[in-house]
Amino acid sequence: MTKNIILDNINNPEVLEASYQSSPSEFIGDFKQALETHNESETLKVWHARLNYGNSTTNPRTNPRTNMPIGILIVLCLIAGFIAKLPTFFHIDDNWYFPRFIPLAVIGTVIFYFLNMMNSQKIRKVVAGGLLACTVYAVLLPNNTSSASIAMALIHLPLLLLSLLAVSFMSDKWESVQSRLSFIKYIGEVGIYSVLILLGGMVLTGITLGLFSLINLSIEEWYVEYIVVLGLVSTPLVATYLFDAIQKRQSKFSIILSNVFSPLFLVTILVYLIAAIYQGESPYSNRAFLIIFNGLLVVILAITIFSISGRERKNTTHITDFINMALIGATLMVNIVALSAIIFRWAEYGVTLNRVVVTGANLLIFIHLALLLKQYIKQVWYNADPLELEVTITKYLPVYSVWSVIVVVVLPIVFQYK
Structure with missing residues (x-):
């Protein structure tokens, strides 16, 4: 085989x-x-x-599975907008409502988009049940703005919803390497389309408000409260429709942009490290510096994965491969520094939930990057099967899903919602 x-x-x-x-x-x-x-x-x-x-x-x-009528798309957009405006209609506390239900409105409607085209009834029930469970959990989660565990749970809730979105996208092919790569490409493409849609929306908003001001009609407050909010929450859904129904799930931008930005990020991270050392900045004493390190890890991991997902399955080596290897290697060094700084803070200031979450996330990314670098070395120097590089990416993705469940559900209980 x-x-x-x-x-x-x-x-x-x-x-x-x-x-x-x-x-x-x-x-x-x-x-x-x-x-x-x-x-x-x-x-x-x-x-x-x-x-x-x-x-x-x-x-x-x-793409014969794409049969979403434009009318249903509009209804889903209106549902997302209605969910976003519920606090206005029923005088619900914004600080309690928005962190819980805006991710559900945005990602949940996209999940329903794919559920409408899903062939597997079993997978459909699992995804719908997971979405319902997330909704109930968001309602029951205590309202404590000073709780670090609840804050972390709400931050990671969108990641858990993305896992459900992945399953709804892949349906009964969720174990397939190619299907998981297709989902990665989908996320990249939808991100780019969403940015373009939002930029176009900004231009349209400016023109609309300007035109109405010429005839002495002030619609700014109403327009921002309803039209802009509707546009913001429905943008990922519209971007999904463009990618799925219009572009027929053909990736065009994410892979190109990742290949363009890989060398730029490599130069940036090397220059940044040199400048930081020269300035005497240290993640051991500067918390903001450590946060930037962690954000850099996530961005570079995403760029590397997008670049590899668009790589041709050939044993030939390209300059992009060496750039990715260098980028992964440099990022691993940053990760080691970040992990050592976190361990230092553990020893200096004790154990807190935030440090547990940051440590876990860093370890997950470190292991994933190390596995990618190991497989890249096999690919470049030992002519390993190119498919194994894709397997290294996709087989690790469920680990992130498990971690999001731990942060959203388990850690708040362990730390007693404090």
Whole structure:
């Protein structure tokens, strides 16, 4: 077995057709790999002609699962906006409501988008049950603004919701490496589309308010309270629709941008470390400096993962691979410094929930980066299977989901919601 469903079933047309119908994006990923190594195959030539007939980005068969009517999309956007405005309608405390339910409004409606197209009833019930459990938990979580455990739980609740979103996106293919890579690409693309939509919304807002001011109508307060809020909470949902229905889940920007910014971040992190040493800044004594270190880890991990997810499955090595290796290596050094600073603060100031959470997050990222660097070395110097690099990324993703459950549910109980 080659871990490639097309190569394993190249003489079984029924299986190939069933695989394509059930998950076109995964099929296309395997097809590209198969074509690189077996370009003489008549079966693959026929599939190549079929997949590229006309224009694959406009062929409705590229993604047969996309059947979301625009009317349902509008309804979901209105539901997200209504949830965001509930405190206004029913005089609910904003400080209690927004941290709990805005993530549910934004991510929850996107989850419902994919649930509408899901084939597996079992997975649909699991995701819907998880979303309901998160909602109930958010309602029952004590209202204590001075509690570090509750604050951390609310910060990590969106990460838990993203895990449910991942399962709703991948459906019954959630264990597949290709499906997990597709979800990573989806997150990157939707992030970029969301930024573009928000920038366009800012321009539209400025023009609208300017036009109405010319005729002496003041709509600023109403427009910001309703239209802007509706636009903000529904942006990820609209971006998802653009990626899924319009672009047919074809990644175009995230991989390109990650490859562009990888060398820039490498230079930035090296210069930053040198400047920090020169200035005498220390994460052992400067808490803000330590927070910046941790934020840098997350950003670089994301850029590295996006870059690797778009890497061609070839044994040939590109300059991007060496840049990613150097970036991962430099980030690991930053991570070691951050971990040592956290341990120092443990010894100096004692154990707190915040330090437990930060330590756990740093360890998770450190292990993931170390595994990626190890596999990259095997890939570059020992010609390991390129698929193993993708496996290293995707097999570790559930660890982050488990960690989010621990922070959201377990740690508040352990620290008695303090």
